Amino acid sequence: VLVIGLTGCGQQTAKPAEPAKAKVLKAGxxxxxxxxxxxxxxxKEYTGFDIDLIKAIGKQMGVEVEVQNINFDGLIPALEAGNIxxxxxxxxxxxERTKKVNFSKPYYRSGLSMVVKSDNNTLKSFKDLEGKNIAVQIGTTGANEAKKIKDAKVREFNNAPEAFMELKAGGVDAVVNDLPVNEYYIAKTGSKDAKIVGEPLNxxxxxxxxxxxxTELAEKINKALEELKKNGEYEKIYMKWFGK
Ligand code: ARG
Incomplete structure (x- = not known):
């Protein structure tokens, strides 16, 4: 039996005039x-410092921001493909990344740090990671730096929570990841299981x-960011997430 669906085929229904839609900025x-x-x-909403910041930037630009959740290593490809x-x-x-994308002016100062199990008393700094098993998130600066450590066995996970889980499960000796994210993880969930040791690597x-x-969009984002820094909005968002 051949079933042919005809719905929507050549049908012309008069559409009521749509109200002017706000422009959408697709953010990944x-x-x-x-x-x-x-x-x-x-x-179930996406939230966080970056989300608040990009929404404030959108507001400043007069556009609506729509957030798409994309694996970290798929973000630059998504941008290059025009999906976001x-x-x-x-x-x-x-x-390396600047060869592929335009970056705005820096909006946050960070650095890499290492996390070990809370009962680990032998790993105290990055030097001690030689020859160790390290979990990282794929495609990150943490992954790059961990791979430079002599004889380290680096295991790459799709996201940071998976790397932390592997540490908790005892599959690795340490996680190398961004300091503010490590701090947040330990403060919110992992304080029994994990701790940060040593100085930030970089x-x-x-x-x-x-x-x-x-380039036009890049300029608009820089302008909006500058405006948010001037009018105190950036500070407000910063304090919401990082203020003590
Ligand atoms: N700052 C690091 C990097 O750029 C890690 C970023 C990971 N971000 C994320 N949303 N998972 O490589």
Missing amino acids: ADAAFAPFEFQDEKT DVLISGMTITE AEEYGIATAKKN
């Missing part, structure tokens, strides 16, 4: 990186990325 984030981007357990307009995901501004800065060719 890997929403498993609290406190920067994550899903609120109750409301902008990405904000605790993404460190690096030379200093990094996060930027908001747009497609290489979309």
